Amino acid sequence: MVNVVIGLALLVLFHAGLGWPGVQANVAAVCVSAVPAYVLCRRWVWGQSGRSSFGGEITPYLIFTVVGLVLSTMFVGWADRNYETPFVVYAANQLAFGVLWVVRYVLFDRVLWASRSRPAVRPRQLRISRDASLDDMAA
DSSP states (O other): OHHHHHHHHHHHIIIIISOOOHHHHHHHHHHHHHHHHHHHIIIIISOOOSOOOIIIIIHHHHHHHHHHHHHHHHHHHHHHHHOSOHHHHHHHHHHHHHHHHHHHHIIIIIIISHHHHSOOOOOOOOOOOTTOOHHHHHO
């Protein structure tokens, strides 16, 4: 969510505000928003503090950022060439990053930081006897 706000605001500023073509505006927006998005997501979303691991956290984030840059630039370039309205350009950027965000979230939250972000929780076993009432089950 952090990168959506920062990245989209910068894309609108560069594209609509400064009149840059979609591709250049997208590249600038992604590059400028990458570091603040990493820091804010690391702290707020995944609850991490302290020193970042270059191999375990920064490198995967950089890989996803570069993939997002390439994918969103392709989408934005296509939208900018084929549509007159800037809103399609912004939607193309968000679509590309939306797909990538789902993949990144699952990888980071479920794999990379899974053991550090929350304790392992085992589901409770629910045992119901034949004679149990609904009041007994609620307790």
